[in-house]
Amino acid sequence: MEALEVMKQHRTYREFDETYQLTEEELQTILQASRQAPSWMNGQMYSIIVIKDRTIREQLVALNPRNPHMLHSSVFLIFVADLKRTQKVAEHYEAEYPIAEGLDPLITAVTDTALALENAVIATEALGLGSVVVGSIRKNLSEIGELLNLPDYVFPIAGLSIGKPTVEMRVKPRLPEQAVVHYDTYQDYDYSLIEEYNATMEKFAEARETKRWSKKFADYFGSTPNKQVDEFLKKNKFFQF
Template identity: 70%
Template sequence: MKETIKQLQDHRTYRHFDEDYQLSDEDLQQILDSARQAPTWMNGQLYSILVIKDQGLREKLVEWNPRNPHMLHSSVFLVFLADLKRTQKVAEQHQVPYHVGESIDPLLVATADAALALQNAVVAVEALGLGSVVVGSIRNNLKEVAELLHLPDYVFPVAGLSIGKPNVEMQVKPRLPEAAVVHYDTYQDYDYQLIEDYDETMRKFGEARETKDWTKKFSDVFSQEPSGQIDAYLKRQGLLK
């Protein structure tokens, strides 16, 4: 099996890092360069990357996300931003209207660009023999995070990435059955038993962090009334009317 394929299929998330390990400037640059070469819509590169080394900033992020102390204890913490501020500057320079916010499409494109850059960073981290964890909870306190990181309008934090040298080994987590995820030519329905089988697979996997079945976790998540926090933030930032 080719090494890159093996690396991708062996992916696992690490949340415990050697606090004495320091990521070298050279390795950090390799990760950033790899992220910046990710595919991007029309070469728009509608994202930015924040490299957060400052311990005070990271302590504040952990205060808002206490279940993710690795944001402080990892070697470096990156935040990937959907960034439509750069193209707003371009519109101003060319003295043309800027209709971002009138459709959700630009935000979806910018979010995809940021996510692709994030994935490239994850692959680069693992190629260097290190570990990482993607942090979606960076979106839990959007107003406060935006103020802390001085985010301008037209910018949205998509996810963070803790990077470091793992000191606790993790196992490769089972994924949903292929038949429930992969379709050929057209979307095809499948037996719901496949999803229930996955609950059983994850019970046997026995990850301590998972306190609910997969089906229960997501039925709980998507049955809650939305807080409206993200919608309010997007409107305030000019990303959504």
């Protein structure tokens, strides 16, 4: 029941006590929980980069100034999809490694990485701490790849700032169940459910939101996708087309 309550009470924090230091025991508890996440065939196709060095964190904020918590939180983790480990295995067995011929290996690694990330979020909150997932690290992939010395077959998915929150946040409402949960087959639903959610979010009135929920994503997906992702994946041998 405690774990269920933690998940139901999830919220994102962006303001942290800069004087609070995560203990090594707390950090290891979070990392162990993260590493225990389910993965395809127990492949564990991810790695976790623990960023403690202040200089590196300052450089990350310089690349992504809208997320100063990457510096001010107690620790910043970067979760990467990692197919380098299986490439080493292939080399050991002198086997082919044609992962660039299809997207399934990448999807598998991204899924494993996301599951590990979510376990870290839950463990963080179970310890009475807060976190914020940072997907925008994918906007500066080339620079981050060099900064972190990432080899081929390794792709940054998201960061995670962890610390002691200084500003209380409310639990954010989610989409209506009928728009998300389907039984047996995918079921179409009326657009009014999205309008209902727009109204819910307007009442929630989160200060950082300047657009209606639906308009935000209409604008986002109406723009050209982040081409840095494609270029980075090709450069790092994830796919060739």
